[in-house]
Amino acid sequence: MIVRTAVLERLAELAKLGAYERGIDRTLFSPAEHAARRKFADWARASGFALEQDRVGNVFARRDGAPTGRAPIVVGSHLDTVRTGGAYDGAYGVVGALCALERLGAEGATTRHPVEAVAWAGEEGSRFPLGCLGSGAYAGLNTLEAIEAIVGDDGISFPTARDGPSGLLPGVPVRDGFPRPAACLELHIEQGPSLERAGARLGVVSAIAGQVRSEIDVVGEAGHAGTVPLIVRHDAFAAAAEIALALETLARQLGECVVTVGYLVVEPNQTNIIPGRVVFRVDARSVDDTRVERLEAGLRDECSRMEIQRGVTCGIKLLERRAAVPMDGGLRAALHTALESLDNKLMPVPSGAGHDTMCVATVAPAAMIFVPSAGGRSHVGDEYTTPEDLELGVEALVRAIVAVDRLLAEKA
Ligand SMILES: [Zn+2]
Known part of the structure; x- marks a missing residue:
């Protein structure tokens, strides 16, 4: 009883x-x-x-x-x-x-x-x-x-x-x-x-x-949302979005792991201004540490890709790592x-x-x-x-x- x-x-x-x-x-x-x-x-x-x-x-x-x-x-x-x-x-x-x-x-x-x-x-x-x-x-x-x-x-x-x-x-x-x-x-x-x-x-x-939390500081260039052609933009939000989606795809491929972007700050956060800077956090977890390491490597690769393709800079800061x-x-x-x-x-x-x-x-x-x-x-x-x-x-x-x-x- x-x-x-x-x-x-x-x-x-x-x-x-x-x-x-x-x-x-x-x-x-x-x-x-x-x-x-x-x-x-x-x-x-x-x-x-x-x-x-x-x-x-x-x-x-x-x-x-x-x-x-x-x-x-x-x-x-x-x-x-x-x-x-x-x-x-x-x-x-x-x-x-x-x-x-x-x-x-x-x-x-x-x-x-x-x-x-x-x-x-x-x-x-x-x-x-x-x-x-x-x-x-x-x-x-x-x-x-x-x-x-x-x-x-x-x-x-x-x-x-x-x-x-x-x-x-x-x-x-x-x-x-x-x-x-x-x-x-x-x-x-x-x-x-x-x-x-x-x-x-x-x-x-x-x-x-295990879990790794990272903070990514994407610096692009702010500008007029109407006058700056897409081809010359350095849109920090678009870069952050690409990184987040690429990580999700990678996590699906790896299996038995999860990755989340749940924190994102856009500057200047105005409807008619191209985002000049985005700070976002990536939370990656698995009971298998090697999968988390693969996600971290994926994050670094995607940041490098965005630096080349979109002309932004991406600083990665490790917030927390637990096996x-x-x-x-x-x-x-x-x-x-x-x-x-x-x-x-x-x-x-x-x-x-x-x-x-x-x-x-x-x-x-x-x-x-x-x-x-x-x-x-x-x-x-x-x-x-x-x-x-x-x-x-x-x-x-x-x-x-x-x-x-x-x-x-x-x-x-
Ligand atoms: Zn709890």
């Missing part, structure tokens, strides 16, 4: 924060995101868990284990969203982790490791141009100094936002440094269609896709055994989306559980997972924590 938790009510409460007609906008250190972190802290405090935050905005709610001095198992996800986010991406994993800790408490379970429910800061990279900002810092992939040098899309620096009224939570102790965990778990919606198509309700993630991350084999096996009685179609599933766990997996064994996304839709306002699947996922997470705790204690 599945025990009802507070997961649905809490997700409904969080969904109000940052809601507008196109979905939920809750970027890191915005008032809505701050309110979401404060709710998480309030719920955790009310349940008697000790709270801490760190200097990048990660928040930890701790349930102590048997006094063995072991490092914690960290379990969580993120509360920030993309600019048109839904109610489940990230928030589900944070609330689910908290509900799982409460379940362990209600059952009087004693774990050999402390277990921390964590809200990782700024996973989406939709304000500050760095995905998995909080978990990446926690894992030591980016230094605090490097993160403090970042400026958001709104021109506000990371330290200014963090130290402002929507930054770190008042009254919550700030940790020094980023201590290593014993293991990392994350519960998340799939954001793709594999589970739904297979009729499965739970998936154990096999690997998380594909396989999940820990031991943890995956333990999860499979612990969860198979919950879903007879339980299956391994790759993750096309990046997750905080891919960062923490570089310093500790890590695993993820997916529940289905209706229609595979996510990063949209109407992303949806059934209440029954949301509750089943929390039950799965409780069992996963217990299984991983036991596995690690046996190994030690």
Whole structure:
């Protein structure tokens, strides 16, 4: 039997924060995101868990284990969203982790490791141009100094936002440094269609896709849209469009990879002026790193082609590079055994989306559980997972924590 938790009510409460007609906008250190972190802290405090935050905005709610001095198992996800986010991406994993800790408490379970429910800061990279900002810092992939040098899309620096009224939570102790965990778990919606198509309700993630984000600065020549003949133009937008379409064609040919241009700024962005400059970003992903490398090579080739054919210049700046991350084999096996009685179609599933766990997996064994996304839709306002699947996922997470705790204690 599945025990009802507070997961649905809490997700409904969080969904109000940052809601507008196109979905939920809750970027890191915005008032809505701050309110979401404060709710998480309030719920955790009310349940008697000790709270801490760190200097990048990660928040930890701790349930102590048997006094063995072991490092914690960290379990969580993120509360920030993309600019048109839904109610489940990230928030589900944070609330689910908290509900799982409460379940362990209600059952009087004693774990050999402390277990921390964590809200990782700024996973989406939709304000500050760095995905998995909080978990990446926690894992030591980016230094605090490097993160403090970042400026958001709104021109506000990371330290200014963090130290402002929507930054770190008042009254919550700030940790020094980023201590290593014993293991990392994350519960998340799939954001793709594999589970739904297979009729499965739970998936154990096999690997998380690698990703490269690049920014391309195309400089052409602005001019009158009526008087400059096409033959002598250096249209920066036309060049950017050709590059984007060529990359899409290449990705189709390669298979098992995706490429997206979702950010594009046109200057001067006037109907009657030839675009003189375009800055756009390319996001390329695959669970096979060699395919991402092929896409990067394709980007360089296409930029060179446009420089010759259209007389523009193309500067390529690497924003972010992450290799594909396989999940820990031991943890995956333990999860499979612990969860198979919950879903007879339980299956391994790759993750096309990046997750905080891919960062923490570089310093500790890590695993993820997916529940289905209706229609595979996510990063949209109407992303949806059934209440029954949301509750089943929390039950799965409780069992996963217990299984991983036991596995690690046996190994030690
Ligand atoms: Zn997410």
